[in-house]
Amino acid sequence: MRDLPLPNTEDCAPVVSLLGDTALMLQWRGAADSFAERMIPNVVQAIRELQLPCVEDVVPGFESVTICFEPRKCSVKALMETVCRVVNGCQLQQQRVARELTIPVRFSSADSPDLLDVAASAGMSVPDCIALLASVRFRVRMIGFAPGFPYLSGLPECLWLPRLSVPRVSVPAGSFAVAAGQAGIYPRSSPGGWRLLGRTDVVLFEANGESPCLLTTGDIVRIEPHGPLFAGYSGDCGT
Structure with a gap:
């Protein structure tokens, strides 16, 4: 080079x-x-x-x-x-108008194994942590690591944590995760060391689709809490 x-x-x-x-x-x-x-x-x-x-x-x-x-x-x-x-x-151009997508994410004990620790490290309750994530306009900076995996900027600094010291052998497809000042969503099951905060059923990559990747660089992504709230707390996160 x-x-x-x-x-x-x-x-x-x-x-x-x-x-x-x-x-x-x-x-x-x-x-x-x-x-x-x-x-x-x-x-x-x-x-x-x-x-x-x-x-x-x-x-x-x-x-x-x-x-x-x-x-x-x-x-x-x-x-x-x-x-x-x-x-x-x-x-000389202004930023092009970005496409904005809302992705429903479940925050439950089964889907959010690292949520309690991440919230505690930020000194906030789990509901407040979820509300903070839902308030962010994440931007897709690039697609990489795995087909359809979006690297998302905009994560609040209080949630910046390093990757896990021991990566998981298998991370479920659709896992919404954070690490090293970024957020991301695993499009398929794979090994990974990011901290898992929730999970979505939205399909991010279809190899045979006209546009295989759901997201592209520059897109704005909003996280919409969906389903029962994290176990141990009352209320719900939407319908």
Whole structure:
């Protein structure tokens, strides 16, 4: 991987790296989260909308965009010139209107094995912890780890805890979890070290679907408490 100059870009230009001969990576190293949250979805959508014959995929990351291309259909120089125009245009844009989705989550003793400990570490009751989670507008920063797994920013700092020292061998599909300042939802059963706070029945990934991933970078996600409240507390969390 080697860095290349991206010509004629404005302030906050990304560092461009050539990944072999079939991909370019744009990295906004050290950029503020607010800038990356605005810039990266804009760049991804703008490049996809161009439908360049040589571009095979556009992959967003936390602070990067990777452009996979067919080198026999375009030169690196020509692609970089196009990317330069896209980046300059996106820096002048406001954040695109984000799609907002509400995901129902059960917070019960069976589905929330780490909820009591997480609430206690924040010095709050379980109902207050659930209410806090339900008040957050999480943003999808990237999809990764497993197909359809969303990395969600916006988790309140009082709930920032490290991953478990000993990961679970199996985390149930649909588990809503937190770790290291992020939230996420496991799309399928897999090993994992995040702290499990609830569970949803919403399907996040369908391999044969027209759009396999339910969520995409830039989406806003709201958590809606659903079903009986965590065991040991009265009341419910919705219908």
